[in-house]
Amino acid sequence: MNVRKPVQDVPLAPALFPGTIEYVSDHQLLYCHVHKQPVPYNQLDSHLRREHRLDIRLRRPLVEHCATLDAIANPEDILPRADHSPVLPILPLQPGAYSCNHCRCLTTNRDVINRHLNTAHAIYRSACRMNYQRVTVQSWYPPGTRAKYWIDAEVERSDTTPWLQYTKWPQQFASRPVDIIAATARQPCLYPSEDYVLGFWNSVALTSPVVDEVKIQTILDMLDGMFDRCQQKLDASSYQLRCWVKSFTHDAFYPYPLQRHESKATEKKHIHLWKRFFCYIFRVWAMSEEARSEIYGLVFNAQQQMTISRIWQAVDENTRDYMGSEQGEEGEEETEEQSESETASAQEGSSRPANEVDREASRITEWLFALSCQLVAQISPPGEEASLPLVHFVGVLGIHSYNLVYQTAYALTPRIAGSIWICRLLMLEYALPATRYQDICWPDRESYDDQIARLHYVRRKFLCRGGFHPTAYLIEALAYGRRIARKEGCRTSVSWSSNKDTLILYEQRVTMSAFRQMVRCSVLECQDKVTRAMFHWSPGPTDLAAIADDLTENQPCWSFLKNPRNRLQLSFRHLQWRR
Secondary structure (H helix, E strand, C coil), X not given: CCCCCCCCCCCCCCCCCCCCEEEECCCCEEEECCCCEECCHHHHHHHHHHCCCCCHHHHHHXXXXXXXXXXXXXXXXXXXXXXXXXXXXXXXXXXXXXXXCCCCCEECCHHHHHHHHHHHHCCCHHHHHHXXXXXXXXXXXXXXXXXXXXXXXXXXXXXXXXXXXXXXXXXXXXXXXXXXXXXXXXXXXXXXXXXXXXXXECCXXXXXXXXXXXXXXXHHHHHHHHHHHHHHHHHHCCHHHXXXXXXXXXXXXXXXXXXXXXXXXXXXXXXXHHHHHHHHHHHHHCCCHHHHHHHHCCCCCHHHHHHHHHHHHHHHHHHHHHHHHHHHHHCCCCCCCCCHHHHHHHHHHHCCCHXXXXXXXXXXXXXXXXXXXXXHCCCCCCCCHHHCHHHHHHHHHCECCCCCCECCHHHHHHHHHHHHHHXXXXXXXXXXXXXXXXXXXXXXXXXXXXXXXXXXXXXXXXXXXXXXXXXXXXXXXXXXHHHHHHHHCCCCCEEECCCCCEEEECCEEEEHHHHHHHHXXXXXXXXXXXXXXXXXXXXXXXXXXXXXXXXXXXXXXXXXXXXXXXXXXXXXXXHHHHC
16 A cells, blocks of 8 residues: 655745745735736646646745735736836836827727727827827736736936936936826917827826817917017117127127028927927916926916916917807807898907907017016026926926937937027017017117116126026036037937837838838839839749859859859840740
């Protein structure tokens, strides 16, 4: 009679715990490093037996040890983390995932997000790519049916490069949702018709209402009038005056004047930066104090808040007119029996005189100019320049809008130079305006007895190096960034997206599917041309392995066609017969 010997347990090996199975105490999970997924305690023994094929002598000590831990037992209790949670080092990052702009749909498959937009939001074809954004996600499980993702807003936090050590962006945006911050700085569409989804914060969609988007678009349109007035002042100023405005030292004359750009596209890009700055400011201001502090960390002083509030209220009436007209188009249609007198009276009551509209637009433009000057002329305490809204926004520009990585010095210095150009243009108009600003009660240049002294006062206080105003910070950042850019060299013309699915070539995006399609079309086109060149004669399949070739042959004009073993010397006669 055979007596079965008792099984003797083996001591728990460190390679098994925590080397293979690790307990994540913050989330009460047992995590398998081999299969990259959590293991509920109720399934731990079967997982070790089936997937790792461990003997019971090795499994039992681990299972008994995990029984003393407060680990999740059922797979239904394993829930995804909140969006923008800190990165878990044990979990792989999934860069380049897709996040729907209208709901909390997250996936790593572009076909899935396109189908979601088709079925859930009735968005089709090329419009799909404008309604999702690329994010970095993590999941407890590998990509598949069980994977439930959460957004990880962590960007490249390494501050080992000299550029990031100087700008201190990793510290500025630490633990903040940079995808929401980057989305806040984008311009709205020309005719907003729905809420603008900025992203998800604590699993809740953060949106800018369509009414606010219409207001912001109205503000951007009126900024064009403000810049037209500033550029007219620039064109009318003398050469010496424009040289002094561009001088960044207190007393040295700079023999290169501030002037308009030869390229209209460059000038438009600089103005576009200021428009994005105002989009960012008004969207952040429209949020609650808690969200403004927790998400953005942006602070306005009392004067700026008063000016922003006055502008917001002034455009509110125009926005109500706009929304009322939109609702009127969707509402009742006029019947043919309505009299012309009723129609005329309705139009008369719903519209305002043209001179009143122009006066209101001029008033808002003046307050926009006042807000711009307040932002440029703001002085910060020493060492707290990052608290200035304009300096804060330069950090926002340093975040790539879609890849959510920090911009290099080479890529960002043109934007910093454009911001400096805008600051000088605004301060020139502020110092010596050609006409009086009626609504904000700012005098014209004729009111100053010594216009040169007025110019030097404004220039030395708000435009020179060594100060505690935004322009001083921008000048130093531009100088340092250019030194870094010269040391690192020019940027490469070819780069890959974070998910390695898109090739960026001279700012043109080429997806791998489009590239494969291009190769296929090229091969088919080549086959068609060869077929037509051979008069549609097909010689049949060719065994390339049977073709004889001598790589050591160095006679001029020799090729494998002349090798007698291939019998191809007179192959051209087949084409003659075809003709």
